[in-house]
Amino acid sequence: MPRSHASLPRLFVEADLVAGTQLTLSKDQSLYLAAVLRRTVGDAVVLFNGRDGAWLCKLTSDSKKSVALEIVEQIVPQTPPSDLWYGFAPLKSERLDYMVQKAVELGVGTIQPVMTQFTQLHRLKPERLSANAVEAAEQCEVLNVPQIAPAIDLDVLLDGWVETHGDRKLVFADEGEASSSPVSALEQLRGQRIGLIIGPEGGFSDAEREKLRALTFVVPISLGPRILRADTAAVAGLAVIQAIIGDWR
Protein backbone atom coordinates (compact mmCIF):
# COMPACT_ATOMS: atom_id res chain seq x y z
CA MET A 1 0.00 0.00 0.00
CA PRO A 2 1.31 3.49 -0.77
CA ARG A 3 2.72 5.12 2.34
CA SER A 4 0.10 7.87 2.12
CA HIS A 5 -2.60 5.39 2.99
CA ALA A 6 -0.72 4.14 6.02
CA SER A 7 -1.67 7.12 8.14
CA LEU A 8 -5.37 7.17 7.30
CA PRO A 9 -7.89 6.05 9.92
CA ARG A 10 -8.86 2.46 9.29
CA LEU A 11 -12.18 1.02 10.41
CA PHE A 12 -13.85 -2.37 10.29
CA VAL A 13 -17.46 -2.46 9.08
CA GLU A 14 -19.90 -5.26 8.42
CA ALA A 15 -21.42 -3.83 5.24
CA ASP A 16 -20.38 -4.76 1.71
CA LEU A 17 -17.89 -2.35 0.13
CA VAL A 18 -18.86 -1.42 -3.43
CA ALA A 19 -17.44 1.44 -5.47
CA GLY A 20 -19.72 4.45 -5.77
CA THR A 21 -22.05 3.48 -2.91
CA GLN A 22 -22.70 5.33 0.34
CA LEU A 23 -22.28 3.97 3.86
CA THR A 24 -23.27 5.39 7.25
CA LEU A 25 -21.11 4.50 10.23
CA SER A 26 -22.26 3.40 13.68
CA LYS A 27 -22.62 5.96 16.46
CA ASP A 28 -19.37 4.89 18.08
CA GLN A 29 -17.38 5.03 14.87
CA SER A 30 -19.00 8.36 13.90
CA LEU A 31 -18.04 9.87 17.26
CA TYR A 32 -14.52 8.54 16.90
CA LEU A 33 -13.99 9.92 13.40
CA ALA A 34 -15.78 13.23 13.74
CA ALA A 35 -15.13 14.18 17.37
CA VAL A 36 -11.92 12.39 18.34
CA LEU A 37 -10.05 12.44 15.05
CA ARG A 38 -11.88 15.58 13.84
CA ARG A 39 -12.24 14.41 10.28
CA THR A 40 -14.38 16.59 8.02
CA VAL A 41 -16.18 16.33 4.68
CA GLY A 42 -13.74 15.28 1.98
CA ASP A 43 -11.28 13.59 4.32
CA ALA A 44 -10.18 10.07 3.44
CA VAL A 45 -10.67 6.93 5.54
CA VAL A 46 -9.89 3.28 4.88
CA LEU A 47 -12.63 0.69 5.45
CA PHE A 48 -12.45 -3.10 5.42
CA ASN A 49 -14.95 -5.86 6.21
CA GLY A 50 -12.88 -9.05 6.07
CA ARG A 51 -14.33 -9.97 2.65
CA ASP A 52 -13.72 -7.19 0.14
CA GLY A 53 -10.19 -6.00 0.86
CA ALA A 54 -9.33 -2.44 1.90
CA TRP A 55 -11.19 0.51 0.39
CA LEU A 56 -10.45 4.22 0.19
CA CYS A 57 -13.53 6.18 1.24
CA LYS A 58 -14.33 9.89 1.64
CA LEU A 59 -16.53 11.61 4.20
CA THR A 60 -19.70 13.11 2.77
CA SER A 61 -21.07 14.01 6.21
CA ASP A 62 -19.10 14.69 9.40
CA SER A 63 -21.97 14.70 11.88
CA LYS A 64 -20.73 13.32 15.23
CA LYS A 65 -23.75 11.05 15.45
CA SER A 66 -23.77 9.86 11.89
CA VAL A 67 -20.73 10.03 9.63
CA ALA A 68 -21.49 9.12 6.01
CA LEU A 69 -18.88 7.96 3.54
CA GLU A 70 -18.68 7.45 -0.18
CA ILE A 71 -16.91 4.19 -1.06
CA VAL A 72 -14.39 5.24 -3.69
CA GLU A 73 -11.93 2.51 -4.69
CA GLN A 74 -10.28 -0.69 -3.50
CA ILE A 75 -6.64 -0.08 -2.51
CA VAL A 76 -5.68 -3.56 -1.28
CA PRO A 77 -7.23 -6.84 -2.42
CA GLN A 78 -8.67 -9.20 0.18
CA THR A 79 -6.17 -11.59 1.74
CA PRO A 80 -7.38 -15.18 2.13
CA PRO A 81 -8.56 -16.14 5.63
CA SER A 82 -6.06 -17.95 7.81
CA ASP A 83 -6.65 -21.61 8.66
CA LEU A 84 -4.49 -21.43 11.79
CA TRP A 85 -6.41 -22.31 14.97
CA TYR A 86 -5.14 -20.77 18.20
CA GLY A 87 -6.28 -21.70 21.69
CA PHE A 88 -4.97 -20.14 24.87
CA ALA A 89 -5.72 -20.20 28.56
CA PRO A 90 -7.01 -16.70 29.26
CA LEU A 91 -4.88 -14.39 31.37
CA LYS A 92 -6.25 -11.45 33.33
CA SER A 93 -7.38 -8.07 31.96
CA GLU A 94 -4.82 -6.25 29.81
CA ARG A 95 -2.76 -9.39 29.39
CA LEU A 96 -5.87 -11.02 27.91
CA ASP A 97 -6.24 -8.13 25.47
CA TYR A 98 -2.57 -8.55 24.60
CA MET A 99 -2.98 -12.24 23.79
CA VAL A 100 -5.78 -11.44 21.32
CA GLN A 101 -3.89 -8.52 19.74
CA LYS A 102 -0.73 -10.55 19.18
CA ALA A 103 -2.73 -13.40 17.68
CA VAL A 104 -4.24 -11.01 15.13
CA GLU A 105 -0.83 -9.51 14.30
CA LEU A 106 0.51 -13.00 13.72
CA GLY A 107 -2.24 -13.98 11.33
CA VAL A 108 -4.36 -16.43 13.29
CA GLY A 109 -7.72 -17.50 11.80
CA THR A 110 -9.63 -18.65 14.88
CA ILE A 111 -9.07 -17.67 18.50
CA GLN A 112 -10.52 -19.82 21.28
CA PRO A 113 -10.13 -19.36 25.04
CA VAL A 114 -9.38 -22.72 26.70
CA MET A 115 -10.01 -23.29 30.41
CA THR A 116 -7.32 -25.42 32.05
CA GLN A 117 -6.61 -26.45 35.61
CA PHE A 118 -4.34 -23.49 36.37
CA THR A 119 -6.24 -20.90 34.34
CA GLN A 120 -6.53 -17.65 36.29
CA LEU A 121 -9.52 -16.08 34.58
CA HIS A 122 -12.85 -17.81 34.76
CA ARG A 123 -15.29 -15.29 33.33
CA LEU A 124 -14.84 -14.00 29.84
CA LYS A 125 -16.80 -11.47 27.85
CA PRO A 126 -16.75 -12.59 24.23
CA GLU A 127 -17.52 -9.01 23.16
CA ARG A 128 -14.26 -7.91 24.73
CA LEU A 129 -12.27 -10.45 22.77
CA SER A 130 -14.05 -9.51 19.53
CA ALA A 131 -13.52 -5.80 20.14
CA ASN A 132 -9.83 -6.40 20.74
CA ALA A 133 -9.53 -8.50 17.61
CA VAL A 134 -11.19 -5.82 15.48
CA GLU A 135 -9.07 -3.05 16.96
CA ALA A 136 -5.87 -5.03 16.43
CA ALA A 137 -6.83 -5.67 12.80
CA GLU A 138 -7.55 -1.96 12.31
CA GLN A 139 -4.23 -0.90 13.84
CA CYS A 140 -2.05 -3.43 12.10
CA GLU A 141 -3.71 -3.25 8.70
CA VAL A 142 -4.77 -6.88 8.89
CA LEU A 143 -7.63 -7.50 6.47
CA ASN A 144 -9.01 -10.61 8.14
CA VAL A 145 -10.51 -10.47 11.60
CA PRO A 146 -10.12 -13.85 13.35
CA GLN A 147 -13.22 -15.71 14.46
CA ILE A 148 -13.61 -15.79 18.22
CA ALA A 149 -14.87 -19.21 19.31
CA PRO A 150 -16.61 -19.65 22.70
CA ALA A 151 -14.52 -20.52 25.76
CA ILE A 152 -14.13 -24.28 26.20
CA ASP A 153 -12.72 -26.59 28.84
CA LEU A 154 -9.52 -28.34 27.83
CA ASP A 155 -10.99 -31.80 28.33
CA VAL A 156 -14.03 -30.99 26.19
CA LEU A 157 -11.76 -29.48 23.51
CA LEU A 158 -9.53 -32.53 23.37
CA ASP A 159 -12.31 -35.12 23.63
CA GLY A 160 -14.18 -33.41 20.78
CA TRP A 161 -11.15 -32.46 18.69
CA VAL A 162 -11.38 -35.01 15.91
CA GLU A 163 -15.12 -34.50 15.52
CA THR A 164 -14.77 -30.72 15.41
CA HIS A 165 -11.40 -30.28 13.72
CA GLY A 166 -10.99 -33.40 11.60
CA ASP A 167 -7.39 -33.93 10.56
CA ARG A 168 -6.09 -30.74 12.18
CA LYS A 169 -2.94 -31.33 14.21
CA LEU A 170 -2.54 -29.60 17.57
CA VAL A 171 0.87 -28.20 18.43
CA PHE A 172 1.65 -27.50 22.05
CA ALA A 173 4.77 -26.11 23.68
CA ASP A 174 5.69 -28.76 26.20
CA GLU A 175 7.78 -27.43 29.08
CA GLY A 176 8.71 -31.01 29.85
CA GLU A 177 10.05 -31.61 26.36
CA ALA A 178 13.83 -31.60 26.24
CA SER A 179 15.11 -28.40 24.71
CA SER A 180 15.33 -28.72 20.96
CA SER A 181 14.67 -26.73 17.84
CA PRO A 182 11.03 -26.97 16.75
CA VAL A 183 12.09 -26.63 13.10
CA SER A 184 12.05 -30.33 12.17
CA ALA A 185 8.87 -31.11 14.14
CA LEU A 186 7.13 -28.27 12.34
CA GLU A 187 8.59 -29.08 8.91
CA GLN A 188 6.88 -32.46 9.19
CA LEU A 189 3.54 -30.66 9.45
CA ARG A 190 4.05 -28.67 6.26
CA GLY A 191 0.84 -28.53 4.22
CA GLN A 192 -1.33 -29.85 7.05
CA ARG A 193 -4.01 -28.00 8.95
CA ILE A 194 -2.71 -27.03 12.37
CA GLY A 195 -3.54 -25.41 15.66
CA LEU A 196 -1.45 -24.12 18.54
CA ILE A 197 -2.47 -24.25 22.19
CA ILE A 198 -0.82 -22.10 24.84
CA GLY A 199 -1.26 -23.00 28.51
CA PRO A 200 -1.78 -20.63 31.44
CA GLU A 201 0.90 -18.90 33.47
CA GLY A 202 1.45 -21.96 35.65
CA GLY A 203 1.59 -24.22 32.60
CA PHE A 204 -0.43 -27.34 32.04
CA SER A 205 -0.84 -29.70 35.01
CA ASP A 206 0.97 -33.04 34.93
CA ALA A 207 -2.32 -34.79 34.16
CA GLU A 208 -3.08 -32.35 31.34
CA ARG A 209 0.37 -32.85 29.85
CA GLU A 210 0.04 -36.62 29.99
CA LYS A 211 -3.35 -36.44 28.31
CA LEU A 212 -2.03 -34.13 25.58
CA ARG A 213 1.07 -36.21 24.90
CA ALA A 214 -1.01 -39.39 24.59
CA LEU A 215 -3.22 -38.03 21.81
CA THR A 216 -2.23 -38.93 18.26
CA PHE A 217 -3.24 -35.55 16.82
CA VAL A 218 -1.05 -33.68 19.30
CA VAL A 219 2.48 -32.56 18.37
CA PRO A 220 4.62 -31.46 21.34
CA ILE A 221 7.40 -29.00 20.55
CA SER A 222 10.04 -27.26 22.58
CA LEU A 223 10.31 -23.50 22.74
CA GLY A 224 13.89 -23.61 23.92
CA PRO A 225 15.81 -24.18 27.15
CA ARG A 226 14.26 -21.35 29.17
CA ILE A 227 10.90 -20.92 30.88
CA LEU A 228 8.71 -18.57 28.86
CA ARG A 229 5.84 -16.60 30.33
CA ALA A 230 2.52 -17.44 28.71
CA ASP A 231 2.42 -14.27 26.64
CA THR A 232 5.99 -14.77 25.42
CA ALA A 233 5.28 -18.41 24.54
CA ALA A 234 2.22 -17.28 22.59
CA VAL A 235 4.13 -14.88 20.35
CA ALA A 236 7.19 -17.13 20.07
CA GLY A 237 5.06 -20.17 19.21
CA LEU A 238 2.94 -18.36 16.62
CA ALA A 239 6.01 -16.72 15.09
CA VAL A 240 7.95 -19.95 14.61
CA ILE A 241 4.89 -21.69 13.17
CA GLN A 242 4.20 -18.89 10.70
CA ALA A 243 7.88 -18.49 9.82
CA ILE A 244 8.56 -22.16 9.21
CA ILE A 245 5.32 -23.57 7.74
CA GLY A 246 2.87 -20.69 7.77
CA ASP A 247 2.23 -17.59 5.75
CA TRP A 248 5.60 -15.91 6.05
CA ARG A 249 6.28 -16.64 2.38
Next chain:
Amino acid sequence: MPRSHASLPRLFVEADLVAGTQLTLSKDQSLYLAAVLRRTVGDAVVLFNGRDGAWLCKLTSDSKKSVALEIVEQIVPQTPPSDLWYGFAPLKSERLDYMVQKAVELGVGTIQPVMTQFTQLHRLKPERLSANAVEAAEQCEVLNVPQIAPAIDLDVLLDGWVETHGDRKLVFADEGEASSSPVSALEQLRGQRIGLIIGPEGGFSDAEREKLRALTFVVPISLGPRILRADTAAVAGLAVIQAIIGDWR
Protein backbone atom coordinates in the same frame (compact mmCIF):
# COMPACT_ATOMS: atom_id res chain seq x y z
CA MET B 1 15.41 -28.89 38.13
CA PRO B 2 13.12 -30.87 40.47
CA ARG B 3 9.68 -29.31 40.63
CA SER B 4 10.12 -28.65 44.35
CA HIS B 5 12.75 -26.04 43.58
CA ALA B 6 10.56 -24.28 41.06
CA SER B 7 8.48 -22.56 43.72
CA LEU B 8 11.37 -21.32 45.88
CA PRO B 9 12.28 -17.64 45.89
CA ARG B 10 15.12 -17.01 43.50
CA LEU B 11 17.50 -14.09 43.90
CA PHE B 12 20.45 -12.69 41.99
CA VAL B 13 23.54 -11.82 44.04
CA GLU B 14 26.99 -10.59 43.09
CA ALA B 15 28.94 -12.71 45.60
CA ASP B 16 30.59 -16.02 44.80
CA LEU B 17 28.52 -19.07 45.71
CA VAL B 18 30.56 -21.71 47.55
CA ALA B 19 29.18 -24.69 49.50
CA GLY B 20 29.29 -24.29 53.25
CA THR B 21 29.83 -20.52 53.25
CA GLN B 22 27.56 -17.79 54.62
CA LEU B 23 26.14 -14.83 52.74
CA THR B 24 24.26 -11.74 53.96
CA LEU B 25 21.70 -10.23 51.60
CA SER B 26 21.22 -6.54 50.76
CA LYS B 27 18.65 -4.49 52.68
CA ASP B 28 16.18 -4.66 49.78
CA GLN B 29 16.49 -8.40 49.34
CA SER B 30 16.33 -8.96 53.12
CA LEU B 31 13.12 -6.94 53.35
CA TYR B 32 11.67 -8.83 50.42
CA LEU B 33 12.44 -12.27 51.82
CA ALA B 34 11.71 -11.65 55.48
CA ALA B 35 8.86 -9.13 55.36
CA VAL B 36 7.15 -9.67 52.01
CA LEU B 37 7.62 -13.41 51.55
CA ARG B 38 7.82 -14.03 55.33
CA ARG B 39 10.57 -16.60 55.09
CA THR B 40 12.04 -17.76 58.39
CA VAL B 41 15.14 -19.57 59.64
CA GLY B 42 15.51 -22.91 57.88
CA ASP B 43 13.52 -21.92 54.79
CA ALA B 44 15.10 -22.57 51.42
CA VAL B 45 15.97 -19.99 48.77
CA VAL B 46 17.72 -20.30 45.41
CA LEU B 47 20.60 -17.93 44.63
CA PHE B 48 22.48 -17.34 41.39
CA ASN B 49 25.17 -14.89 40.30
CA GLY B 50 25.56 -15.51 36.57
CA ARG B 51 28.82 -17.44 37.10
CA ASP B 52 28.27 -20.37 39.47
CA GLY B 53 24.92 -21.83 38.47
CA ALA B 54 21.93 -22.03 40.82
CA TRP B 55 22.40 -22.88 44.49
CA LEU B 56 20.08 -24.10 47.21
CA CYS B 57 20.54 -21.97 50.34
CA LYS B 58 18.92 -21.88 53.76
CA LEU B 59 18.11 -18.93 55.99
CA THR B 60 20.18 -18.74 59.15
CA SER B 61 18.80 -15.31 60.10
CA ASP B 62 15.45 -13.81 59.13
CA SER B 63 16.03 -10.24 60.28
CA LYS B 64 14.17 -7.86 57.97
CA LYS B 65 17.25 -5.69 57.65
CA SER B 66 19.77 -8.41 57.22
CA VAL B 67 18.88 -11.92 56.09
CA ALA B 68 21.77 -14.37 56.29
CA LEU B 69 21.96 -17.59 54.32
CA GLU B 70 24.05 -20.71 54.35
CA ILE B 71 25.05 -21.77 50.83
CA VAL B 72 24.21 -25.47 50.74
CA GLU B 73 24.55 -27.08 47.32
CA GLN B 74 24.50 -26.38 43.60
CA ILE B 75 21.24 -27.54 42.01
CA VAL B 76 21.77 -26.39 38.42
CA PRO B 77 25.13 -25.93 36.69
CA GLN B 78 25.96 -22.60 35.09
CA THR B 79 24.71 -22.14 31.54
CA PRO B 80 27.19 -20.52 29.14
CA PRO B 81 26.61 -16.82 28.44
CA SER B 82 24.77 -15.99 25.27
CA ASP B 83 26.61 -14.31 22.41
CA LEU B 84 23.42 -12.87 20.92
CA TRP B 85 23.47 -9.06 20.73
CA TYR B 86 20.11 -7.30 20.84
CA GLY B 87 19.50 -3.63 20.12
CA PHE B 88 16.12 -1.95 20.23
CA ALA B 89 14.69 1.53 20.01
CA PRO B 90 13.34 2.16 23.50
CA LEU B 91 9.59 2.40 23.98
CA LYS B 92 7.91 4.21 26.85
CA SER B 93 7.64 3.05 30.47
CA GLU B 94 6.11 -0.41 30.94
CA ARG B 95 6.61 -1.27 27.30
CA LEU B 96 10.32 -0.60 27.82
CA ASP B 97 10.34 -2.95 30.80
CA TYR B 98 8.58 -5.51 28.64
CA MET B 99 11.23 -5.32 25.91
CA VAL B 100 13.97 -6.06 28.44
CA GLN B 101 12.02 -8.88 30.11
CA LYS B 102 11.28 -10.65 26.84
CA ALA B 103 14.92 -10.32 25.76
CA VAL B 104 16.01 -12.09 28.95
CA GLU B 105 13.40 -14.83 28.52
CA LEU B 106 14.64 -15.39 24.98
CA GLY B 107 18.27 -15.77 25.99
CA VAL B 108 19.90 -12.59 24.77
CA GLY B 109 23.51 -11.87 25.90
CA THR B 110 23.75 -8.10 25.49
CA ILE B 111 20.93 -5.55 25.46
CA GLN B 112 21.56 -2.09 24.01
CA PRO B 113 19.06 0.74 23.59
CA VAL B 114 19.43 2.34 20.16
CA MET B 115 18.18 5.87 19.43
CA THR B 116 16.62 6.20 15.97
CA GLN B 117 14.81 9.00 14.18
CA PHE B 118 11.33 7.91 15.32
CA THR B 119 12.33 6.74 18.81
CA GLN B 120 9.78 7.92 21.37
CA LEU B 121 11.86 7.78 24.53
CA HIS B 122 14.90 9.99 24.85
CA ARG B 123 15.96 9.62 28.46
CA LEU B 124 16.82 6.25 29.83
CA LYS B 125 17.87 5.17 33.29
CA PRO B 126 20.36 2.32 32.90
CA GLU B 127 19.55 1.18 36.44
CA ARG B 128 15.96 0.59 35.39
CA LEU B 129 17.01 -1.64 32.51
CA SER B 130 19.42 -3.58 34.74
CA ALA B 131 16.81 -4.00 37.46
CA ASN B 132 14.34 -5.32 34.89
CA ALA B 133 16.90 -7.72 33.47
CA VAL B 134 17.73 -9.11 36.91
CA GLU B 135 14.07 -9.49 37.84
CA ALA B 136 13.27 -11.24 34.59
CA ALA B 137 16.17 -13.65 35.11
CA GLU B 138 14.96 -14.37 38.66
CA GLN B 139 11.37 -14.99 37.53
CA CYS B 140 12.18 -17.13 34.53
CA GLU B 141 15.01 -19.13 36.09
CA VAL B 142 17.52 -17.76 33.61
CA LEU B 143 21.03 -18.17 34.99
CA ASN B 144 22.71 -15.50 32.90
CA VAL B 145 21.79 -11.86 33.27
CA PRO B 146 22.37 -9.99 29.99
CA GLN B 147 24.82 -7.11 29.91
CA ILE B 148 23.12 -3.76 29.48
CA ALA B 149 25.17 -1.56 27.13
CA PRO B 150 24.75 2.25 27.17
CA ALA B 151 22.20 3.85 24.86
CA ILE B 152 23.68 4.70 21.46
CA ASP B 153 22.55 6.59 18.36
CA LEU B 154 21.87 4.36 15.37
CA ASP B 155 24.40 6.19 13.20
CA VAL B 156 27.12 5.84 15.81
CA LEU B 157 26.25 2.16 16.28
CA LEU B 158 26.44 1.42 12.57
CA ASP B 159 29.51 3.55 11.87
CA GLY B 160 31.38 1.85 14.72
CA TRP B 161 29.97 -1.65 14.22
CA VAL B 162 32.94 -3.37 12.64
CA GLU B 163 35.38 -1.84 15.09
CA THR B 164 33.21 -2.78 18.09
CA HIS B 165 31.63 -6.04 16.94
CA GLY B 166 34.13 -7.46 14.45
CA ASP B 167 32.58 -10.12 12.26
CA ARG B 168 29.18 -10.02 13.96
CA LYS B 169 26.30 -9.87 11.48
CA LEU B 170 23.34 -7.60 12.19
CA VAL B 171 19.88 -8.92 11.41
CA PHE B 172 17.06 -6.43 11.02
CA ALA B 173 13.40 -6.96 10.27
CA ASP B 174 12.83 -4.87 7.16
CA GLU B 175 9.21 -3.81 6.72
CA GLY B 176 10.07 -3.00 3.13
CA GLU B 177 11.35 -6.51 2.45
CA ALA B 178 8.89 -8.58 0.46
CA SER B 179 7.17 -11.11 2.68
CA SER B 180 9.19 -14.30 2.87
CA SER B 181 10.24 -16.90 5.36
CA PRO B 182 13.38 -15.87 7.26
CA VAL B 183 14.43 -19.51 7.55
CA SER B 184 16.90 -19.60 4.65
CA ALA B 185 18.38 -16.16 5.37
CA LEU B 186 19.00 -17.26 8.96
CA GLU B 187 20.28 -20.73 8.02
CA GLN B 188 23.05 -18.98 6.09
CA LEU B 189 24.18 -17.35 9.32
CA ARG B 190 24.49 -20.61 11.21
CA GLY B 191 27.63 -20.66 13.36
CA GLN B 192 28.27 -16.94 12.97
CA ARG B 193 28.06 -14.30 15.63
CA ILE B 194 24.87 -12.30 15.23
CA GLY B 195 22.82 -9.42 16.51
CA LEU B 196 19.22 -8.35 16.02
CA ILE B 197 18.03 -4.77 15.90
CA ILE B 198 14.39 -3.80 16.39
CA GLY B 199 13.22 -0.35 15.31
CA PRO B 200 10.75 1.94 17.11
CA GLU B 201 6.98 1.90 16.81
CA GLY B 202 7.08 3.99 13.64
CA GLY B 203 9.78 1.78 12.15
CA PHE B 204 13.06 2.94 10.70
CA SER B 205 12.99 6.03 8.50
CA ASP B 206 13.60 5.64 4.76
CA ALA B 207 17.11 7.04 5.17
CA GLU B 208 17.84 4.64 8.05
CA ARG B 209 16.57 1.68 6.02
CA GLU B 210 18.71 2.66 3.04
CA LYS B 211 21.76 2.99 5.26
CA LEU B 212 21.12 -0.40 6.90
CA ARG B 213 20.52 -2.20 3.62
CA ALA B 214 23.74 -0.80 2.14
CA LEU B 215 25.97 -2.20 4.88
CA THR B 216 27.68 -5.51 4.15
CA PHE B 217 27.33 -6.79 7.73
CA VAL B 218 23.56 -6.20 7.73
CA VAL B 219 21.13 -9.02 6.92
CA PRO B 220 17.54 -7.87 6.24
CA ILE B 221 14.83 -10.43 6.94
CA SER B 222 11.08 -10.43 6.65
CA LEU B 223 8.84 -11.12 9.63
CA GLY B 224 5.88 -11.99 7.44
CA PRO B 225 3.19 -10.21 5.46
CA ARG B 226 1.65 -8.23 8.33
CA ILE B 227 2.75 -5.13 10.20
CA LEU B 228 4.05 -6.08 13.63
CA ARG B 229 4.15 -3.72 16.56
CA ALA B 230 7.67 -3.17 17.88
CA ASP B 231 7.18 -5.42 20.90
CA THR B 232 5.70 -8.20 18.76
CA ALA B 233 8.55 -7.91 16.26
CA ALA B 234 11.03 -8.13 19.13
CA VAL B 235 9.70 -11.43 20.45
CA ALA B 236 9.00 -12.86 17.00
CA GLY B 237 12.46 -11.91 15.73
CA LEU B 238 14.30 -13.28 18.77
CA ALA B 239 12.22 -16.46 18.74
CA VAL B 240 12.87 -17.29 15.09
CA ILE B 241 16.59 -16.58 15.49
CA GLN B 242 16.89 -18.78 18.57
CA ALA B 243 14.71 -21.50 17.09
CA ILE B 244 16.51 -21.70 13.75
CA ILE B 245 20.18 -20.98 14.54
CA GLY B 246 20.29 -20.19 18.23
CA ASP B 247 20.15 -22.11 21.48
CA TRP B 248 16.85 -23.90 21.04
CA ARG B 249 18.74 -27.19 20.63
